Amino acid sequence: QVQLLESGGGVVQPGKSLRLSCTASGFTFKNYDMHWVRQAPGKGLEWVAVISRDGTITNYADPVKGRFTVSRDNSKNTLYLQMGSLRLDDTAVFYCTRALGPFDYWGQGALVTVSS
Amino acid sequence: DIQMTQSPSTLSASVGDRVTISCRASQTISSWLAWYQQKPGEAPKLLIYKATSLESGVPSKFRGSGSGTEFTLTISSLQPDDFATYYCQQYYHSPLTFGGGTKVEIK
Numbered sequence: 001q002v003q004l005l006e007s008g009g010g011v012v013q014p015g016k017s018l019r020l021s022c023t024a025s026g027f028t029f030k031n032y033d034m035h036w037v038r039q040a041p042g043k044g045l046e047w048v049a050v051i052s053r054d055g056t057i058t059n060y061a062d063p064v065k066g067r068f069t070v071s072r073d074n075s076k077n078t079l080y081l082q083m084g085s086l087r088l089d090d091t092a093v094f095y096c097t098r099a100l101g102p103f104d105y106w107g108q109g110a111l112v113t114v115s116s
Numbered sequence: 117d118i119q120m121t122q123s124p125s126t127l128s129a130s131v132g133d134r135v136t137i138s139c140r141a142s143q144t145i146s147s148w149l150a151w152y153q154q155k156p157g158e159a160p161k162l163l164i165y166k167a168t169s170l171e172s173g174v175p176s177k178f179r180g181s182g183s184g185t186e187f188t189l190t191i192s193s194l195q196p197d198d199f200a201t202y203y204c205q206q207y208y209h210s211p212l213t214f215g216g217g218t219k220v221e222i223k
Contacts, residue, residue, distance in 0.1 A: 035212075044203065044214055044215075044216050044217045045152075045154075045160065045203055045205070045214040045217075046214070047211055047212040047213065047214070050210070050212075059210055059211075061211050062211070095159055095160075099207075101148070101165060101166070101207050102150035102162055102165040102166075102205070102207055103152075103160070103162060103205075104162050104165075104171065106159035106160055106161075107159065108158075108159055
């Protein structure tokens with residue numbers, strides 16, 4: 001069965017960096033665009049970033065552009081989100097998702113708390 | 117960016133009720149719209165894609181309709197497991213955007 005498992009969340013100070021990972025199983029990872037979506041505490045869903053199947057094309061939401069970098073290693077079935085210059089309003093649960101249009105599978109989420 | 121506006125933001129209903137949630141796009145998105153259900157502490161779950169197509173394994177009590185800019189999610193005969201927050205999302209154009217959510221509460 002399809003599984004997406006995020007890791008790397010935690011508490012980080014403003015201005016610091018953190019890297020999230022998402023390990024995929026149960027499907028052919030290299031055949032799917034992959035996305036990150038976040039949800040601030042008590043708030044709605046916000047799309048963050050996308051990476052194409054072969055990793056050559058990426059796109060980002062304006063609030064994270066220039067600070068976050070999405071990448072993937074298809075040999076390891078793993079998606080990454082490198083987050084830099086973290087701000088208090090980046091505090092959220094970050095989900096990795098698979099997409100062929102809509103997001104049909106989601107990970108359980110990784111909580112990132114930015115706090116001094 | 118395409119803005120997605122959901123209404124109402126909160127909906128109080130009873131078991132057995134039929135409820136309707138609306139979603140409006142700020143510009144036409146054809147039928148590139150999905151609906152998700154999210155329960156507290158869980159990841160969202162895809163219910164409907166391409167505005168009207170039911171995701172595999174999702175009960176037929178969930179029905180999506182609409183195209184262009186106006187969309188609707190209808191849930192027939194609400195059961196306790198259906199009380200959750202529902203989000204619409206357009207995947208017509210980047211950046212992908214979600215509606216603000218509709219929380220369906222027990223009356």
